[in-house]
Amino acid sequence: MWRGNAWPATLLITGMVGYGLFVSLSMTTWEDYSRLFRDPVFLESIGISLYVAVSSTVLSVLIGAWLAGFFAKQTGWTAQVLAIPLFLPHLGAAYLAILYLSDLPVISPHEVNQFSIILTYLYKEIPFIFFYLLPVYRRLDHRYEELGLMLGLSRLKRFWHGKGVFLLFPVLEAAFIVFAFTLFAYEVPALLGVTYPKLIGVYTFDLYTQGDLSRQPEAFAISVLLTGILFLLLVIFTRTIRPLTERISKGRVE
């Protein structure tokens, strides 16, 4: 794993997020948050965004992890093909969807089922998950599983002790990054989404820019809310799951 100095990046990112959060909080009052929860358009938007973000995350993690597991045992250049989508920005991927999916039924852009958005995210995020997990898979020590076999552990237990504990945290890390991104992203849903309900990133941007700008506080409230929820998720991850997997992998707790 990369062990370079993370301080400058950490400081810069914390500074930017912290300042953004501070500005957003100072622009909002309690009333804005309670108005959000009474706004049916917002609630539906958050619902549909969760549907898109959760499906994109789960599917890309499953497929990406499976591919990483498969290619970890292979040598050669085949896996590098998966790097191609990484060079294309999300905006470009969305245009690809418009170009190639427009005349197809069910998965064409601007359908209420949002399949085209999910497919675009899969196209972009599967390679991301793949390259994130590939080194983890390559470092896995197959002797753990052999040991399990020798000790007569069940298939499931062998997987958990041989691979699961080492994979759990990196998988959750990658999943968190994909989830946070797809939940609040703008370009892809702006190009491929439907008029109603709008995904939360698009709805927030509309509130922020449209008309007499009187609804800007609500846009700030949404971003505070989402940042808060994601931060909470992150804390739960690092506080509970990481110590757990570390303890297990060091063999202190069964």
Added chain:
Amino acid sequence: MIKQMTAIAATGLLLAGCASPAAPVQEKVLGSSYTSIEKDANATTVRMYMWGGDEGINAYIDEYVAPKVKKEHNITLKRVPIETADLIQKLRAEKKAGKETGVIDVIWINGDNFRNAKKDGLLYGEITKVLPNMKYVDPQAQGSDSGTPTDHLEAAWGKVQYTFHYDKASVANPPKDLQELKSWVKENPGKFTYPEVTDFTGNAFVRHVMYGLESKETLKDPKADFKKTWAYLNELKPYLWKEGKTYPKTLAQLDQLYAKGSVAFTMGFNERRAEQEVKSGTFPKETRPLVLTDGSIASTHFLSIPFNAPNPNGALVTINTLLSPDAQLKKFDGTYWGDGTSLDLTTVSSTEQEAFEDVPAAASTPKPATFDGKVRAELDPAFFDVIRKDWPERVAR
């Protein structure tokens, strides 16, 4: 640790160091004579930020205006496409951050965007007072922008009427009013739609429905309940393109659907806008205009300069050039754009007047008499907001 801190500080300095040289003082620019403004504008670069969703308009700027200002004033004109609402947002952020020298010199603006810009002090000042070509501009068009007094902050660039366009090959008997339009849509499911209301043109479509269905009293009160309008749009909805489950996000998307033949109608401000689209083969050959008897909203669009323009002299000269009779004539004829002139044609020379009259109208352009008795004034920007707020809940949902 020290090393990293220095690196961060250096990055910060680098970012801060990008600021450009200060712009000339506003009082000095607007207080000087046009001749000296012209002299100061020589050999400068002007950045014009404008909505870029129409190829004809873009070509008019790039292929006609840019070479013209280069030749006449040695100005390099650069066009930057942007949504007008985003532009206002950018200027607001710059104002808040105290950025006194921005990057935008000329903006294209009207309606609620102008109201917002004026309210927040985002515009340069009384620019029209120094422009010699203002003497040609129609004072009526210049006076107010959708009910907001212009107060010399912007100069009228063009004047257009809202017009529908349809493909005669697939619409044999075009509807004459909103009721007939509804019947047509029901009989031809999937062949009609309008842009969603965050789009300038889509919002205006709803205002036309308001004009056609709501009483005069209701139309004076943006807080009224526009029941008839929402009911009408909901009746249309199941018969629209994609069963009304989604709408084109922008006029450009609606135009693409029309060009592909997915829908049989498109619409927009500017009665002549289909001319060059037909000529270039984008729109169907048999594109015809349609003005509903319920009325057509007249709209004026304007040019202005932001408060922190880096090159206000160049901006003033560019705007003055855009208001000249020859630039307006080129804008009016079908070569690029076909946009209605903002000039009062009685003030220009008789040869220029004749040239305007001699511009041929294509089959896609309505005869001037079509608008008799149908021209409606633009509604107050408060209506734009009401539509944006209520349409998603009461129609799109």
